[in-house]
Amino acid sequence: MMHVLEHIxxxxxxxxxxxxxxxxxxxxxxxxxxxxxxxxxxxxxxxRVVHWAHSHQLPITVLGGGSNLLIRDHVSxxxxxxQLRGKRLVSEDAETLRLSVAGGENWHDLVxxxxxxxxxxxxxxxxxxxxxxxxxxxxxGAYGVEVKDVIARVQVLEIDSGQIYWLRAEECxxxxxxxxxxxxxxxxxIITETELCLFKQPRLVLNYGGLKSxxxxxxxxxxxxxxxxxxxxxxxxxxxxxxxxxxFFKNPVVSVEEHAVLKQRFPDLVSFSFADGYKLAAGWMxxxxxxxxxxxxxxxxxxxxxxxxxNHSEHQAxxxxxxxxxxxxxxxxxxxVQLEREPVELPSVVTAKSHSKESVC
Numbered sequence: 487m488m489h490v491l492e493h494i495x496x497x498x499x500x501x502x503x504x505x506x507x508x509x510x511x512x513x514x515x516x517x518x519x520x521x522x523x524x525x526x527x528x529x530x531x532x533x534r535v536v537h538w539a540h541s542h543q544l545p546i547t548v549l550g551g552g553s554n555l556l557i558r559d560h561v562s563x564x565x566x567x568x569q570l571r572g573k574r575l576v577s578e579d580a581e582t583l584r585l586s587v588a589g590g591e592n593w594h595d596l597v598x599x600x601x602x603x604x605x606x607x608x609x610x611x612x613x614x615x616x617x618x619x620x621x622x623x624x625x626x627g628a629y630g631v632e633v634k635d636v637i638a639r640v641q642v643l644e645i646d647s648g649q650i651y652w653l654r655a656e657e658c659x660x661x662x663x664x665x666x667x668x669x670x671x672x673x674x675x676i677i678t679e680t681e682l683c684l685f686k687q688p689r690l691v692l693n694y695g696g697l698k699s700x701x702x703x704x705x706x707x708x709x710x711x712x713x714x715x716x717x718x719x720x721x722x723x724x725x726x727x728x729x730x731x732x733x734f735f736k737n738p739v740v741s742v743e744e745h746a747v748l749k750q751r752f753p754d755l756v757s758f759s760f761a762d763g764y765k766l767a768a769g770w771m772x773x774x775x776x777x778x779x780x781x782x783x784x785x786x787x788x789x790x791x792x793x794x795x796x797n798h799s800e801h802q803a804x805x806x807x808x809x810x811x812x813x814x815x816x817x818x819x820x821x822x823v824q825l826e827r828e829p830v831e832l833p834s835v836v837t838a839k840s841h842s843k844e845s846v847c
Contacts, residue, residue, distance in 0.1 A: 491504070494542050494544075495522075497538065498522070498538055499524070499531065499534045499535050499538055501524045501525060501526065501531060501535065502522050502523070502524045502535060502538070502564070503522065503523050503524070504521070504522055504523075505519055505520075505521065506519060506520050506522075506523040506565075507519055508520055508523075508552075508557055508561065508565070509801075511549055511552045511565075511567060512549075512552035512555045512556075512557050512731075513551070513552050513553045513555070513615065513725035513729060513730060513731050513732075514555070514556065514557070514729050514730065514731055514797045514803070514806070515729040515797060515801075516556075516557050516558075516797070516800070516801065516802055516803050517801040517802065518557050518558075518559055518560045518561065518802070519560045519561070520547075520560075520561045520564075520565035521544075521560070521561065521562045521563055521564070521565075522539075522544065522563065522564045522565065523564070523565045523566075523567065524564060524565070524566050524567070525567045525569055526566055526567065526568060526569060526570070527569040527570060527571065527590065528570070529570070529643075529650070529678060532566070532570070532643060532676065532678070533643065533648055533650075535564065535566060536566075536643065536645055536648060536676070537648055538564075539563065539564040540645065540646070540648075544562075544563040544564050545562060545563030545564070545673075546563060546564050546566060546645055546673070546676075547561055547563065547564070547565045547566070547832060548565075548566045548567075548568055548619075548676050549565060549566070549567050549568065550567075550568050550589070550590070550616055550617030550619050550620035551592070551593075551615055551616040551617045551620065553615035553616040553620075553725060553731055553732060554615075554616055554620060554624055554731055554732065554828065554829050554830060555731060555829055555830055555832060556731065556803060556806070556827070556829040556830070556831045556832070557803065557831075557832045558802075558803040558804075558807065558831060558832070558833070559803075559832075559833055561832055561833055562833070566676070568589045568590045568617060568619050568676070568677075568678075569590040570588040570589050570590040570591075570619070570678060570679075571588050571590055571591055572587070572588040572591070573585060573586070573587050573588070573591065573596070573599070574586050576681060578686075580686075581685065581686055581687065582683055582684065582685055582686065583605065583683075583684055583686065584638060584681055584682070584683055584684075585600075585605070585681070585682050585684055586641075586679050586680070586681040586682075587618045587679065587680055587681075587682065588618065588619075588678065588679055589617060589618055589619025589620075589676075589677045589678050589679060589680065590617055590618070590619060591617060591618045592616075592617060592618075593611070593614055593615070593616050593617060593618055593620075593621055593626070594612060594613050594614065594615070596608070596618055597609065597611055597612045597613075597614075597711070598612070598711070600684060601707050601708060601711045604686070604707065605684040605685065605686065606684060606685040606686075606687065606688045606689050606690070606707055607631075607635070607636040607682065607683070607684040607685055607689065608631070608633070608636055608682070608684070609690075609707050609710045609711045609714065610628055610629040610630065610631040610691055610697070610710065610714055611626060611627070611628055611631055611633065611714075612711050612714040612715050612718070613714065613715050613718040613719070613722075614626050614628060614732070615725060615732060618680050619676075619677040619678070619680065620677075621633045621680065622634075622637060622640050622658060622660075622665055622667060622677060622680055623665055623667040623668050623677070623830070624663055624664075624665070624668065624828075624830075625660045625661065625662070625663055625664060625665050626663075627662075627663070628714070628718075629691065629694045629697045629714060630691045630693060630694030630697075631691050632660070632662075634655065634658075634660035634665075636682045636683055636684060637655045637658075637660075637680060637681070637682060637683075638654075638655055638681045638682065638683045639652045639653060639654050639655055639681045640652065640653050640655070640658060640677055640679070640680050640681070641653075641677070641678045641679035641680070641681070642675035642676060642677055642678060643675065643676045643678055644674065644675055645673070645674060645675065645676065646674070650678065652681075653675075662736070662739065662760075662765075663736050663828060668830065688706065688707050690705055690706075690707075690710055692705060692710070694758070697710070697713060697714070697717075700713040700716065700717055701713045720790070721790050721791040722788075722790075722791055722794060723788055723790075723794065723796060728788070728796045728797075728798075729796060729797035729798075730788065730794050730795065730796045730797065731795075731828075731829045732794065732828075732829075733769075733793045733794060733828050734793060734794060734795040734810070734827065734828055734829060735768040735769075735772070735793060735813075735825045735826065735827060735828060736768065736825070736826045736827070736828050737765045737766055737767060737768045738765070738766050738768060738823050738824065738825060738826065739760055739761070739763055739764070739765050739766075740763050740764055740766060740823065741762070741763045741764075742762070742763055742764065744763070744764075745757060745763065745764040745766075748766075748821060748823075752774075752821070755770075756770040766821075766823060768793055768817075768825055769791055769792045769793035770792075771817050771820070771821055771823065771825075772787065772792035772793065772813055772817060772825075773792040774820070775813070775816045775817050775820050776816075777792055777813055777816065778791075778792040781798065782805060782808065782809045782812070783800070783805035783808065783809075784797070784798055784799040784800035784805050785797050785798060785800055785805045785806045785809055786798060786809070787809075787813070795809060795810070810827065813825065
């Protein structure tokens with residue numbers, strides 16, 4: 487095996503490292519190793535490392551800020567950390583502009599920059615951790631806005647061919663916390679740039695999650711940005727202080743009929759109209775099931791927001807996976823609602839379909 491690895495490394499680009507801890511590349515701080523790792527900050531280097539990995543039939547994993555990630559084991563093959571940087575104004579007219587941003591740029595820094603420029607469209611997405619390249623994968627969202635609302639197109643490097651080209655937003659399969667990049671295109675592309683369509687005059691979205699009540703005085707890009715930051719800081723832990731990956735569970739979506747049944751059983755149910763049904767507040771359900779602030783074998787549920795799982799001391803993910811399972815089971819037994827994890831799992835694990843649970847719901 488040692489001889490094989492040395493042979494593989496013999497023609498590797500200089501940025502490729504071997505047996506690197508991923509603890510500093512995921513905000514849960516789980517200490518698993520990458521077989522090979524490359525920090526990439528320009529397109530030519532990206533092409534070279536992808537070609538090298540492809541030529542040796544190594545699987546490729548791409549990381550951004552590691553803030554929406556659950557690593558549960560050592561990662562074989564090549565891990566690429568996207569550190570591409572840069573912003574450029576593509577076009578503009580009297581009302582809108584197109585801004586293209588490299589995939590390795592910090593998302594919150596971009597939101598802050600746009601607010602400073604007076605450009606509207608993403609101010610509700612302030613303080614979401616991660617990179618610009620990761621934002622389309624998850625279709626990040628907050629306070630009634632999703633990144634798909636402003637994406638015009640996405641530039642990608644296709645791993646198999648090494649070609650770089652643009653995909654229109656309507657091709658990307660965006661839906662609630664999902665996209666083709668996370669589903670059927672997983673492992674096919676690396677996002678190198680994202681082009682956003684922003685507005686020169688404020689188009690404020692204030693009718694979700696009580697955001698308007700957090701703004702004192704006149705509403706503006708700056709007051710919305712500041713309010714979102716204040717609310718998020720009051721509820722969500724900074725990964726630099728407590729290891730976490732932000733919201734761990736998606737807010738489940740149910741039909742109008744299911745919502746009516748739940749509302750009758752639980753009059754205080756927190757929910758929001760969404761598409762043809764209702765979005766339920768997963769954090770509220772987890773809290774009501776008694777999990778907020780509880781700890782489990784070195785991990786736990788954040789004391790200020792039950793939607794967030796935190797890592798107090800564990801170096802590996804086993805305890806967190808146990809806690810996730812316990813929470814899901816508890817919420818299902820109480821509400822007959824199945825919670826779904828939000829962070830992306832590495833390495834991905836394919837499991838057999840579970841049998842439906844019997845219930846009296």
